[in-house]
Amino acid sequence: MNSQASRERILARLRSSGTEQTTVPVAPAPEAPSLDREDKIARMTELMGAIRTEVHVVAADDWPNKLKELAREKGWKRLLYGPDSPIGPDVEAAWTAGGEDHGDGLPKLIPYTEPVERFKENLFGMDAGITSCRGGVADTGAVVLWPTPEEPRLLSLVPPVHVAVLDADTIHDSLAEMMAVENWAGGMPTNALLISGPSKTADIEFTLVFGVHGPKEMVVLIRK
Amino acid sequence: MEAEKTFDFENNIEKALRDDRLRKNLRNAMDILVEKRRSVFPDREHLERLRAAGNAIKRRALKQLPCLLEQLEANCTKNGIQVHWAEDTAEANGIVLDILRRHDAKEVVKGKSMVSEEMHLNHFLQTHGIDALETDLGEFIIQLNHETPSHIIVPAIHKNRDEVAAIFQEKIPDTPYTENVEELTAIARRVLRERFARAKVGLSGVNFAIAETGTLLLVENEGNGRMCTTVPEVHVAVMGLEKVLEKLSDVPPLLRLLTGSATGQLITTYVNMITSPRRQGEKDGPREVHLILLDNGRSHILSDPEFRQTLLCIRCGTCLNHCPVYVRIGGHAYGHVYPGPIGKILTPQMEGLRRAGVLATASSLCGACAEVCPVQIPIPALIRRLRRESYDTGDGATVADAGYRSNLAETLIWKGWELANTVPALNRLGTRLAGAVGDKMPNRGPLKAWTRVRTAPKFAAKSLHDRVGKEGVKNE
Known part of the structure; x- marks a missing residue:
């Protein structure tokens, strides 16, 4: 087998196909409406809520309290997070604030700082994972994640619950707008993700079931 | 493949039409999909503008196809993705096997990929002692039962919950019989999570590849695609070479058309964009990413200005859902990987008219497929052209075995x-x-x-x- 020779033959056939004669009509895609901040928050809440994402709009500095409330309510035992992520220090501060017995009923914080090869068993034994977001897109309702060394890719996939912390100011009208404004074409990360809700399937008789491979639950905290 | 040697379309159709359960399942499922699509595109004028844009984007990509593939290759290579070219499915299979052997892998976890079906990859790997495990729930079900997908998007749509229950009970050790869909899904989750955690190699398809940035884009709802492309050490992506797009900004309109047409969703649960293997300091993700570009007749299809439009297809499956023939006979009757209207035009061009030309006869030319196609492929016109070429070698016939039915x-x-x-x-x-x-x-x-x-x-x-x-x- 010689991939190089195949490459040359394939390209030669493509070049002699006459495809450069293909006519291309002028047909710009319709643009998403431009929304103000409140409308973007409302639309995110509505669309993501419609596919069973729990969306909470919280005051910018109050979100760790909401997180603690949810953690207690849902009875998580182990919460995976990135200590050096934009939200890591806030999570840690909230967990140690308020003195000795304040941590009662809160899950243990598990940092994701090891390469996955040494961390797999731990990773697959979590109750929830929390990440920050790069932004959100309002027209379809989805959070945007660019995983980093501080917040690895599997943090938002393997634990049964994914908590995403989203700044209201980073919600864009649409993916097209976000890509253009942030110049994604200038440099893409290893992995970029749009996530619109918990993992789901309808493969058996169109019955909708959540949590087939990824998280069964998704929580979005919008910091206003 | 064996199935094709004994391919008897007429007999398949007769059998499918007599299968009341199959017909009921299909009717229900297709009605749901048609209705969901309608509700996600409520504004006719908006949809038409979107379709026109989708058509223009894909045409622009085909117009520059050789350049875009070279650009994709250059950018992927720069990003650390290894690019391979395969003229046919045998060569593509060989490349996959080679990668697996190099990593001493005895199993591979697979996300849904129609190109891997086109390659009959699972069967090929099995003959070489490698276990290829489908992880999309629908694909997992039918693989357990040694079947092939009957629909591009919802592969197990012909199965009822009681059939799935029986398959799970029989094929998965220590599994009680249950018709509860949540429980069935939980069983699959348990089995597959173990496999994700231990597999060395994951394989996936590609929905769009972006030449400008060297990015592979995959859409899915379940998360198995993200598992296959993130947990194992090695990720192998296979794609038909027509899937390349020029720019990142081409993605949003096509994405909307794809998810809206396929499942009536504004967006899927996950849109997964992969641009490189694990970089320095990153904690997870594969250390190697391979991209296999498959021709398998596509460059020949490209050489005909009219048939070229077949390559606009983004594999949403909506032409199946709206086809009065598909709805009545289901995907298996077509006897080939791609069923329904798109299969009727794609398969004869790939396999030749002698082997697959009969597929083009299974159309009432009602035009529904062309009306809903998100990239405006004139499927009925291409079906008529194939019918003509079946009898007539004149006027620049380009499909293999043209005139095979002339008498x-x-x-x-x-x-x-x-x-x-x-x-x-x-x-x-x-x-x-x-x-x-x-x-x-x-x-x-x-x-x-x-x-x-x-x-x-x-x-x-x-x-x-x-x-x-x-x-x-x-x-x-």
């Missing part, structure tokens, strides 16, 4: 038809004969194939021509 009897009949409509005396004789004996034609012999399933036309005793001559035209 003296039909040629003579059409010659006669031509004469009867160009020579006035013959025309008069013909119409008079039709009026006199047309209704008394025997319902036997070669005509029976037609009249068996259709109402024979009733001929008037006198031709219109005669009556106009004698009676004139009323209300002229």
